[in-house]
Amino acid sequence: MSAQSRPQQHRSSPTPFFSGVTLGLGLMVLSVLVTPLVDVFSKLATQTMPSVQITLARFVFQILFMLPVLAVRNTWPQASWRNTRLHMLRGGVLCLSMLSFVTTLRYMAVADAVAIFFVEPILLTLLSSFFLNETIGWRRYSACGVGFIGAMLVVQPSFQEVGVVAFLPLITALCIAIYAILTRLLVRHQDPFVIQVETGFWATIGSLIIIGLGQTIAPGEVTVVWPDFSGWVWLISTGFTAAVGGILGVYAYRNAPASTLAPLQYLEIVTATLFGWLVFDALPNALKWAGIAIIIGSGLYIIWRERRHASKPISNNSEPPQP
Secondary structure, three states: OOOOOOOOOOOOOOOOOOOHHHHHHHHHHHHHHHOHHHHHHHHHHOOOOOHHHHHHHHHHHHHHHHHHHHHHHOOHHHOOOOOHHHHHHHHHHHHHHHHHHHHHHOOOOHHHHHHHHOOHHHHHHHHHHHHOOOOOOHHHHHHHHHHHHHHHHHHOOOHHHHHHHHHHHHHHHHHHHHHHHHHHHHOOOOOHHHHHHHHHHHHHHHHHHHHHHHHHHOHHHHOOOOOOHHHHHHHHHHHHHHHHHHHHHHHHHHHOOHHHHHHHHHHHHHHHHHHHHHHHOOOOOHHHHHHHHHHHHHHHHHHHHHHHHHOOOOOOOOOOOOO
């Protein structure tokens, strides 16, 4: 039989590396590497300004950075009142999470606060199984657990040293887990930049309400002050890094399940520790470096496993891969 008469073997084209779940994983890695900069700039701003003012400025500048992008992309028509309730809820939990975490940063180191916050991926994984009907396997639960152990090794937070302030990152964690679930629901229908602007708008409204109530209930804690030059730098930088990290996160959730992305958020502790050392002179000890290694290993395992299943052909007789 000649070569021309042989039946052609149909081969499925290889899956592009930067597509689907893999793209979502890559975007989430970039997002969690940028996000700690929001915490660093916020902590610098707490030296001269109240937490609620920093929270308000973060959302105002975040919106200002997004508006030119909407104009260039011409995605204004997607801004509607159709998902207003979801945007209001998303903006509300984001406002509460930011306010809780910035207040924490006034009293605690960045890495310590981030470490306590990292119960969030576990909460997100659990919530995803209930509200998004995502199948969660034991390997993914194990990855969350291993990453959490690594985070605890990095900073060993002590509730006895900081008192009730240590509970604030737990509130932040729950709010961000709910925020991620709402993000997953919204990205199916709206442009990510539109989502960020609408959510930022409602978070701004929430911040203004808190300032107004605070002036009546506890005026000394929420008194707005006019920033000096360095204060403006910290506030603008907070908004800019929040905008970049937020957009990367939204696109990540558009391409991959929330429960898949959850373990990768532990990589944020690596950047938080690095910036804590560079900016605030908090150098990790040997035990902390061991925790960082565990976190990185957990994240790389998730990327490897998801890539492996993305490239594996599924026949009619094969069993579905374990999540």
